[in-house]
Amino acid sequence: MILLCKKKQQMTKTKITVANGDGIGPEIMEATLDILFAAGANIEVEHIEVGEKVYLSGNTSGIAASSWDSIRQNKVFLKAPITTPQGGGYKSLNVTTRKMLGLYANVRPCHSYFPFVSSKHPKMDLVIIRENEEDLYAGIEHQQTDEVIQCLKLVSRPGCEKIIRYAFEYARQYNRKKITCFTKDNIMKQTDGLFHSVFDEIGAEYPEIEKEHWIIDIGSAKMADTPEVFDVIVTLNLYGDVISDIAAQIAGSVGLAGSANIGEHAAMFEAIHGSAPRRAGQNMANPSGLLQGAILMLNHIGQPEVAEKIQNAWLKTLEDGIHTYDIYKEGHSQQKVGTKEFAQAVIERLGQLPQQLAPVSYATGAAIQLKPYVRKPARTKELVGTDVFLHWPGLNPDELGQIVSQFSTESLALSMISNRGIKVWPAGFAETFCTDHWRCRFTATNQQKVSSKDIIAILEKAVEHQLDVIKTENLYTFDGKAAYSLGQGQ
Numbered sequence: 001m002i003l004l005c006k007k008k009q010q011m012t013k014t015k016i017t018v019a020n021g022d023g024i025g026p027e028i029m030e031a032t033l034d035i036l037f038a039a040g041a042n043i044e045v046e047h048i049e050v051g052e053k054v055y056l057s058g059n060t061s062g063i064a065a066s067s068w069d070s071i072r073q074n075k076v077f078l079k080a081p082i083t084t085p086q087g088g089g090y091k092s093l094n095v096t097t098r099k100m101l102g103l104y105a106n107v108r109p110c111h112s113y114f115p116f117v118s119s120k121h122p123k124m125d126l127v128i129i130r131e132n133e134e135d136l137y138a139g140i141e142h143q144q145t146d147e148v149i150q151c152l153k154l155v156s157r158p159g160c161e162k163i164i165r166y167a168f169e170y171a172r173q174y175n176r177k178k179i180t181c182f183t184k185d186n187i188m189k190q191t192d193g194l195f196h197s198v199f200d201e202i203g204a205e206y207p208e209i210e211k212e213h214w215i216i217d218i219g220s221a222k223m224a225d226t227p228e229v230f231d232v233i234v235t236l237n238l239y240g241d242v243i244s245d246i247a248a249q250i251a252g253s254v255g256l257a258g259s260a261n262i263g264e265h266a267a268m269f270e271a272i273h274g275s276a277p278r279r280a281g282q283n284m285a286n287p288s289g290l291l292q293g294a295i296l297m298l299n300h301i302g303q304p305e306v307a308e309k310i311q312n313a314w315l316k317t318l319e320d321g322i323h324t325y326d327i328y329k330e331g332h333s334q335q336k337v338g339t340k341e342f343a344q345a346v347i348e349r350l351g352q353l354p355q356q357l358a359p360v361s362y363a364t365g366a367a368i369q370l371k372p373y374v375r376k377p378a379r380t381k382e383l384v385g386t387d388v389f390l391h392w393p394g395l396n397p398d399e400l401g402q403i404v405s406q407f408s409t410e411s412l413a414l415s416m417i418s419n420r421g422i423k424v425w426p427a428g429f430a431e432t433f434c435t436d437h438w439r440c441r442f443t444a445t446n447q448q449k450v451s452s453k454d455i456i457a458i459l460e461k462a463v464e465h466q467l468d469v470i471k472t473e474n475l476y477t478f479d480g481k482a483a484y485s486l487g488q489g490q
């Protein structure tokens, strides 16, 4: 019975949604699919159109409703790079897809293929796992004064738990030994601090995996210098975006890296490079990046043996010196080939193993399933103050302090004014540069209970004084512990 079920499973093709993309996209997609089918991938392809044509037809998101249906139904999306037209109004399809489908994990293996592809880091073999949905990429930006614009950095507990648990499960599945967490929690103690503490908390459930934390600045310097000391790196969205391109580049070429965007309900696989329009239609582009994305996809859909066969044939092709123009090097390479010929060379080597590069073995494949997120019991949350942000064109903080301190109520008193986070009142430094964006912090006096009415009273006084209130941020304690940052210099 079990055998019968397995056989039936093997016979049922996995339906995947495929977008050929723009520029070099159609050529590298054709080459990739040729290799997949020649290797016996058990897939059925459903094509959709996304990208430039869709954008230029007036759809600013670059994807039609029927294409969303295909992706949501098939849950697996192999996407060639697309061109986002220049000019206003066009939304990045990648960002939209990641967010709409909740693709919270971006996985990017960065491997050196030295000496066949030149790299200063012959032993590099690291995987970057980047949080993909939140952080500064929540895209919440506001201009608040003539001089100041803000971008909100949102970091959530479920967001941290999902990506960190994913990283540990990935390490377990792919037999990786160490995970390094990169944050900047010496400065962003609340947001990055949460990411770090969730890393420590979840890491404790994986005793067999070595764990370490680096501050992102020195960590990325170390990664660029000696990447071989890292195995898996997990980090927040913006840091991950930056370091994953650096890692791919120093591994040898951005043209050789693929990535997976994984969510609970769907996954998208792609090359990391763009549509290289100048190379389009010339049978020149290297299909390797997209092929690497497709290999991640085969593992995800539970076809690791096909993934392994292709990866080993691809390694053998690189090793045999059959190279597209971007990695071709006189003296190193044997033959400069086009996109089609490269794909053909990989197909001819299916079943062969590389001799010098380490062959891969994907013992286990299948989508990583995470324990569902469980919301923790609510903590005791108490309102203890408010930050009132003002657009004030004056230059002297003491003058503002004199006006705003009159707004204090019985339970809330002005305790600090800061400008771009630096305390400028009371007792600020004349040397501190001030913009027109001021934060006036009112905090609880004499253990009095603070209510929203106190905040409204402050705002009413600000309006009476014709001050331009941009926004307020409430100050809370959770279980008695202050959950807001102090002003720098406070």
Ligand code: NAD
Pocket (backbone or CB within 6 Å): 024, 028, 080, 081, 082, 083, 084, 085, 094, 255, 270, 271, 272, 273, 274, 275, 276, 277, 278, 279, 284, 285, 286, 287, 288, 289, 326
């Ligand atoms: P790009 O990655 O397309 O190209 C940069 C250069 O890298 C090219 O000129 C080419 O010399 C080389 N290159 C890239 N891929 C190659 C390959 N497979 N084989 C050989 N050489 C390759 O970056 P760009 O020029 O900055 O962007 C072009 C377009 O791609 C833009 O419209 C951009 O928005 C888009 N883009 C799309 C994606 C995506 O869909 N995931 C990602 C990045 C950029």
